[in-house]
Amino acid sequence: MTAFRHLRGWEALLLILLAIILAANVSASPFYLGVGNLVNLFQLSIEKVIVALVMTLIIINGEIDLSVASIMGLSACVLAWLFQMGVPVPVGILAGLAAGLIAGAFNGFWTAYVGLPSLAVTLAGLIGFRGIARILLEDRAIGGFPEWFNTLGQQPVLGPLTLPLIIFFILFAVFAVVLHASAFGRLVYVIGNNAEAARYSGVNVKRVKMTLFAASGLIAALAGLLYAARLGSVRGDMAEGFELDIITIVLLGGVSIFGGSGNLLGVGLSILIILNLRNGMGLANITGNTQTSVIGGLLILSVLVPNLTEMAVNKWKGRKA
C-alpha cells in the first residue's frame, strides 16, 4: 500500500516539475506551446524516446540493455553498407531490422539461457556491435539515399506529424497495453520483483527475458533506421553514447533500477520533462553539455529528495513517539 502511494506521489512530482518547466518556457516565449514547436521538440530526440519505451520493460524486468545505441548504429550501418553495394533500400531496411533482432536475441540468449548478468553481456554488446558497425563502414560516411527515404524521416506525413512521431505514439500505445493490460506484462513485473519465485511458480522466465531482449534489439534497430532517415547519412559512430540518455529517461520516470516497479505513465511524463527542459534551456542559450549536466542532476535529485524527505519524516515521527 505504501509502495502504491509512493508511486502516485512520484507521478505527481513529475507532473509538478513538468508544469514548472512549461510555465517557465511559455513565459519566455508565447509561441512555445504551438503545434510546430511541440512536433519539433519530439522530432529532435525521437529515436532515444522510442528506445526508452522498450528499455522501460527491460528495466522493470530487472535487467538492463546497454547495447541499444550500438544496435541503432549497427542497423543503420547494415542499411548503408548494402545500399552502397547497390541493394535496394527496402531490402536494406529489412536487413537492418533483422540485424537488430539477431543482436537482441544474442543478448537474450546469454542473459536468459546461459544466465549471465545482463550488465556484462550488453556491455560486451555495446562494444562488439559497435565494432561490427565500424567494420562495415570503417571511417566513411554514406549518404545519398533515395529522396523518399529521407522524406520519411524528416517531412510530416499525417497533419503535422512525421513518421517517427507516429511510430512513437503507436509503440507507446502498444507497450502500454502489453505492460499494463496483458498477462505478459504481469509476468514482466513478477519476474522483476523476484525471478526465483517466478520460476518456482512455473513462469517461463527464460522466454520472457528472451522476448524482451529480442524486442529491444528490433526496436533499437528501427530507431537507428529512423535516425538514418532523419539525418540523411550514416557513419560508424552514429548514436554513440545514446544509451545513457535513454536509461536516464527511464529512471527519471520512476522505474526502479532493481526491477519490479515503475510504469509507462511515469516514463511518458519523464520524456516530456526532459524534452521540454532541453528545449527551454536551448532557447535560453544554454549549451548541450550543460543541459546534460542539469538532467544528470535532476536524475540524482529525483531519487535523493524523496529519500531525504522520507528519512526526515521518519526521524520526526520517531522523536514524537
Add this chain to the structure above:
Amino acid sequence: MTWLQSRIRPEQVRELSLLLLIVAAIIFFGSMIDSYYTSRTFNRIASSVAIIAVVAVGQTLVVLTRNIDLSVGSIVGFTAYFVGTTIAGDNTIHPLVAVALAVAIGGVMGAINGVIVAWGRVPSIIVTLGTLAIYRGILIEYSGAKTVTTDSLPAWLIDLPRLNLFVIEGLEVRVLVALALICVVVFQIGTSYLSFGRRLYAIGSNPDAAALIGLPVKRIVFIAFVLCGALSGLAGFMFLARFGNITVEAGRGLELQVVAAVVVGGVNIFGGSGTIVGALLGAIMIGTLEQSLFRLQISEFWRDALLGLLILLAVASDAVILKRLRALWTRADLKLIDKPPGAAAGESQPR
C-alpha cells in the same frame, strides 16, 4: 588433487587461466608480428595499461561492495585538465604537489558520489550516471573550450612518461608503470589482509547480513567511493603526463574500458568476489589485445568487435567454469569432513 585443492581456491584457478590466456595471446601475436618481443612493444602496452589499471583498482573496490562507479572517465578528464591548466599557469609547482592536487580533486569527486550513495540511499548506477554528466559538464563550462597544450607544461612533466625507474636487460620499467604496480600491490594486500578490505567483500556478498552483524556499511561504501575517486584522480595525472595535450573530451568513455577490465578480470559485477590482481590481469588482457591488433595491420575497426567478444567469453567462462570448479572444491571439502582432516582442512573452505 585434494592436496592441491586445499592450497588454492577456485577463483585463483580462474586468474591463472586468464594469465595463461594472456601468455597465449602474446605468443600468438609474437608469431604474427615482426619484432614483437621488444622493449618498445612492452612499453607501449605497459603505458596504456597503467592508466586503465589504476582506475580499475578503484573500480574494483566499489564493485566489490555491490556498487558501480560510472563517473570515473569524467573524473580522470576533469583532474587531467584542471591539474594541466594549474601547472601551465605556474610551471614552478612541485611535482608532488601536482600529484597531491590530482588525488585530492578525485577524492572530493568520489566523496560526493559516496555521500549520495551511502547516506542518500540512491542506487550507485543512478548517482554515477548523473555525476558522469555533471563532472563533464562542469569541466566544459570551466574550460571555456580551451585546451592544455604540451608546450605550456614544464619539462619534468613532459619527460615523466619516458622516465625509467630501472632497466633490466633492456626492459625499461617506467615510473608511471611502477606507480600503477604499486597501487595494485598495496590494494591487493589491503583487500586480502586488512579488516577494511575483508569488509568490502562482506558487504558485497550480503549487505543486509553485513549491517546486521554491525559493520558500518555506509562508512565503508563511502570510503570505497572516495578511494575510487582518488585513484581516478591519480590516473588523471598520469593521463596528463602521458598525452600532454588535454581537451575537454579527455577520458570520455574510459568508464566502459575500466568496467570491461574489471569484468574480464573476474570481479563479480554483483559484488562479493574478485581480486585487485584479477582486475589488473583484465586490464593487461584488454591492453595487449588493443595494442597488438593495432600493430597487426588488421583494420583497427576489428578491434572493438573482438574486444566485445572477449568480454563475453570471459564472463561466460567465469560463470560456467567457476560453477564447476566450486562444485569440485565443495565435494573435496565434504570428503574432508567425512574423514577428519590430516592437515590444512580449514584453509580449503570456499568463500
